[in-house]
Amino acid sequence: METAKLKKFAQFARRSLLEQVSAKLKLVLAENSAARRESTEAIKKLEEVIKGHGKEQVIERVAYIWFNRFCALRFMDVNRYTRIGVVSPAEGQFQPEILAEAKMGHIDEEMVHDKVRQQIFALLDGKAPSRDPQGEAYRLLVVAASNFWNKAMPFLFQRIDDYTELLMPDDLLSGNSILAYTREAMTPGACEDVEVIGWLYQFYISEKKDEVFDGLKKNKKITPENIPAATQLFTPHWIVRYLVENSLGRLWLLNRPGSKLALQMDYYIKPEQAETDFLRIAKPEEIKICDPACGSGHMLTYAFDLLYAIYEEEGYEPAEIPEKILTNNLYGIEIDERAGELAAFALTMKARAKQRRFFNKGVKPNICVLENVHFDGNELKDYMDFVGRNLFTAPLQTTLRQFEEADNFGSLIRPDVTDVDGMLRILESKNVSGQLFISMTHQKVLQALRQADYLSPKYHVVIANPPYMGGKGMNGRLGAWLKDNYEDVKSDLFSAFIVRNTEMTLPKGQLGFMSPFVWMFISSYEKLRSFLINQKTITSLVQLEYSGFDGATVPICTFTVENAHRPDFKGGYVRLSDFRGSENQGPRTLEAIKNPDCGWFYRASATDFRKVPGSPIAYWVSNSFISLYEQPLIGSKFEAKEGVGTRNDDVFMRMAWEVPHENVSQDARWILTDKAGDFRRWHMGSIYLMDWEDDGYRIKNYRNEDGSLRSRPQNTQFLFKPGVSWGKIGSGVPSFRWRAPGFGFNDAAPTLFGDGVFELLGQLNSVVTRKILTIRGSTLNITTGVVAEVPILQLTSSLKNKNIDAVTRAINLSQSDWDSYEISWDFISTPLLNPDCRQPTLKATYQKLRAHWREMTLEMQRLEEENNRIFIDAYGLQDELTPDVPLNEITLTCNPYYRYGNDKSEEELEALLLADTMRELISYAVGCMFGRYALDKPGLILANQGETIEDYLNRVPEPSFPADDDNVIPMLDGDWFTDDIAERFRKFLRVAFGEEHYEDNLRFVEQGLNIKGKRNYGIRDYFLGEFYTDHVKRYKKRPIYWLFSSPKGSFNALIYMHRYRPDTVSVVLNDYLREFRTKLTSHKNHLEAVSISGSASQGEKTKALKEIEKITKMIAELEEYEREVLYPLATEQVEIDLDDGVKVNYPKFGAALKKIVGLDAKED
Secondary structure: OOOHHHHHHHHHHHHHHHHHHHHHHHHHOOOOOHHHHHOHHHHHHHHHHHHHHOHHHHHHHHHHHHHHHHHHHHHHHHOOOOOOOOOOOOOOOOOOHHHHHHHOOOOOOOOOOHHHHHHHHHHHOOOOOOOOHHHHHHHHHHHHHHHHOOOOOOOOOOOOOOHHHHOOOOOOOOOOOHHHHHHHHOOOOHHHOOHHHHHHHHHHOHHHHHHHHHHHHOOOOEOHHHHHHHHOOOOOHHHHHHHHHOOHHHHHHHHOOOOHHHHHOOOOOOOOOOOOOOOOOOOHHHOOEEEOOOOOOHHHHHHHHHHHHHHHHOOOOHHHHHHHHHHHHEEEEEOOHHHHHHHHHHHHHHHHHHOOOHHHHOOOOEEEEOOOOOOOOOHHHHHHHHHOHHHOOHHHHHHHOOOOOHHHHHHHOOOOOOOOHHHHHHHHOOOOOOOHHHHHHHHHHHHHHHHHHHOOOOEEEEEEOOOOOEHHHEOHHHHHHHHHHOHHHOOEHHHHHHHHHHHOEEEEEEEEEEEEHHHHOOHHHHHHHHHHHHHOEEEEEEEOOOOOOOOOOOOEEEEEEEOOOOOOOOEEEEEOOOOOOHHHHHHHHHHHHHOHHHOOEEEEOHHHHHOOOOOOOOOOOOOHHHHHHHOOEHHHOOEEEOOEEOOOHHHHEEEOOOOOHHHEOOOOOEEEEEOOOOOOOEOOOOOEEEEOOOOOHHHHOOEOOOOOEOOEOOOHHHOOOOEEEEOOEOOOOOOEEEEOOOOEEEOOOOEEEOOOHHHHHHHHOOHHHHHHHHHOOOOOEOOHHHHHOOEOOOOOHHHHHHHHHHHHHHHHHHHHHHOOOOOOOOOOOOHHHOHHHOOOOHHHHHHHHHHHHHHHHHHHHHHHHHHHHHHHHHOOOOOOOOOOOOHHHOOOOOOHHHHHOOOOOHHHHHHHHHHHHHHHHHHHHHHHHHOOOEOOEOOOOOOOOOOOHHHHHHHOOOOOOOOOOOOOEEOOOOOOOOOOHHHHHHHHHHHHHOOOOHHHHHHHHHHHHOOOOOOOOOHHHHHHHHHHHHHHHHOOOOOOEEEEEOOOOOOEEEEEHHHOOOOHHHHHHHHHHHHHHHHHHHHHHHHHHHHHOOOOOHHHHHHHHHHHHHHHHHHHHHHHHHHHHHHHHHHHOOOOOHHHOHHHHHHHHHHHEOOOOOOOOOOO
16 A cells, blocks of 8 residues: 555644644633533533643544544545545535535435534524534534444444534635545545555554654653554554464364465465364354454454455355454454554444445444553442452452553453453343442443453464563553563563463464564573473564564564464474565565475474574574484385274274173274374373274275275284384374284374384484474374384494383383273273282372372383483484483373373372372272272173173172172262262272271362362262263263263263163163152152241251252152153163164163263264
8 A cells, every 4th residue: 555645644634633623622711712601511521631631632632533533434435335425525526525415405314413404504504603604514514424423333433422522623624624635645546445544543643653752762761641652553464464364364274274265365374284283163253363452453354354255165144244253253452542443443344345234233343442440449349249249259359450550551461360251241230320339330340351351361363563662661660560470571562462462362273473573583582482482383484674664663573373382383484684675575475485495485393493592583594413314214124004094983993991892802893903092102002992803894895885995904914013103193292102912003003013113112202203203394293104214223232222121111111000090901900909009098008109100200201311312322412402301291191290281380280190090099989889890800890791790790709899789870969879879989998998097088089089179078079070071081982881860960870881781771760760759759748847847947947948949840850851751761672782882872862861072073
């Protein structure tokens, strides 16, 4: 866009309007002015505002209001969004169309009310005295038009019924009027894009900006009211496109890889490799995009364009798209009210351009102008007392007070509480209209909560051109606040914004920034670099030439970030340092994106940057590891193969616990099969099964409708052979494992085969190989081809033996850890019952087990570091690599740093590990209740279809803790049955750990489970509230225990699917549901007697009545559950076949069983 004329006009307009408004202010405030006689209230309000803010601020504000409105009306006139030209003449005319029409007797009755119309006609007909009848009539028309547009755009056209109208410029019709210059600058060509409004605002305040910077030279700090002028910088359109296309566009293409939108996103830098670990988006309405320093909305308006294309591609009706975008997708935050108004206006214009009737919809853009919210003295206390103090937690009260200096700190404010939707709804429903002071506080509370909501971490995409302000320019309060809240990045506002914006973004969300590029190299920004490199992912970056951006006084870069740590992601980098001038930056960037071989396009990852001390973003530096490729490649001596591709895992794959145990072997239907799985080194037992009956006949003959083979039964000659396997789709840190003979493997678990392949495992799990894989950009998607091209790091005989010994011990440790958990095929019992750990109390037993786990973890860390050191020393890489392995990469389940992540305190980690160990103990206990396990015999007892209590007693003739007779265990709120699950667990605890310390042991279990610190929390609370969720999670949404549950959960009963018989539902119905209802009825009768008893106290009666009401509802729920669900199901005598798997069998019971979210998800 040609901006020279716009700049000249905007600067002139500001000076002219300030002058005119100042003169008008002097006139209306004169002692005997007409305004004092005719507009008493407006004058009174004007004087109050002047007293509070000063004349200069009032003049500045009113001048800008009229500039804003004139520009907005001109833009709407040109684009024919107004019914009639308000500030623009009809073609061939000079005067505004609305005035010309009025002179001919035509005034829009909807726009101009009757009383004002009569005034206008009187002026134009000479019936009302006036020195400038046309000018006065036109002023009334402009005010009426502004008030009319208030309904559609209240953010810009606030109703003009106060001093703003009094201070309106007088001369609006002459050839030298402000409107004449507005029309001259805002040509039809300039108004083709609403971007013109943003440029006008930047230029309007540019002289103010110069004044502020002149003050800086005299050591004047930037006060809150001057921050907008000092930091406003309109982003060039090509950079806006680059940022939006590589954030919003990138997220959409990750979710819709087949989208054709990539063809129209010229600045989109396509990732080097396909990605699988990304933020999932089901439909466009879900996407939330925020610009937390939105200015006049340039980022958001282009995001609107791209979103519109996304909705169109998804097949939405064009008429509904604009409303959806403004309602669901776009959010802007500002501290400058004027900029916020323009952003809202710009988005409204975008919507109107796409939908003719948009103004009638009443849709307002989601633009939040942060306001200072201050509560005096006991104001907040009085308000809380009135609406209910229990609603206001301590963090919430803190949040309400965090906006006292919103105009200074803006989007950097981190509200203590961000999940405020519920509180907002509650407070908005409160009626405080009759309480004047409470009502005022109420509005302030709501404003603070709305602001907290805007600042919440809910956005999929955050894009910003954040304010640039070094410490020297900050006012004292801002500098001190940054030090307290952003210690690591306190040196500049933009660096604090970068950190803050990541906090507002969902995990794996996308961010885009334009900023000075000093952070890429200078030592004072090392912590910012560390934050971006070690916690986030730079997905792309364009480094402009020093003079590449006219509007900035510092050299600039623009870059995009993913809100996740993916150290090996190869971003796309464009270096424009050889191309001087702003006019070259956009075209040269396009050239680089279209032609990566141009010489100024690079690929680099965070791992590359970490090679250099201080981690400068030196994306053009070559990789020193290249010399390692002088060694033979793995593919020259070993075979890297992908396994069987079933192409329908729902049919041909099962979890190991789903089918009858006797049906799993190389001679039966199912074989244990490696399907990769989580990040885990050295050993990971198989939890998957593959249908390989008759040498895989079903898979080998799985065909498409046209008869072509659909499956990929590839490399079957390698089934059951030992090898080194890994997860094809990794977590960013590669993990290789030894797979012993006897297992199948599918295409998600590529494997290396060959004589001596065991010797490769140490190298592959070393830091050297990790760096080698990074050079290839392949730690997220490790294909057989990539591994085949890894050099073999050959060792001397003595080092080789030393390495094999370390690897063997690492495998043994990992296998021992794996087999300690129920889902392992070789699990025999909970480690808490291991005689080596046994102590007098459960607490002491756990402490001894925890010490053993700690020793295992440290031993594994020592072995891994020894493994690394062998290869580092052998190849002289001491200057490049360290053998250190952080605890979170010691992949033992008993290691909490690995299991729960590295972002928690020691105390939090220990609490999580204890809680999970108690959950695992309970799971094992429930297994003993059903006969899957027994305290008296290791391993599985009942694990085949239809096995009975008789089968159990044959294997465990005299059990110390007998299995349940009828395979139904009630799980109710109270001891209604002798075999209630809570009571059965208490019995288990007594038998397994002794009677002597039973109470202490039970308390230890309950306290360990109560990780949230709930009051009066007991074992029954766990069973009712968490057990089944835990069970479903532990068994990967393929549970072995099934929960019969009434609609509101008043009745619950567990069964064990391997012991299921066609009459099991009848047992649940007759022996438990109906029996429970009978007991409830009996208890209700007792309570009714209490409620009318003369000997009962009033409190007892009231309690009885409440309990009666509750039980009545429960009985009704159970009757409906029986009538509509359980009785019809019981009559069906449903048959199941465990070989069909949980996904087929569980739904056969419909609403009788508790719904499992995700059970119906499609497998690959």
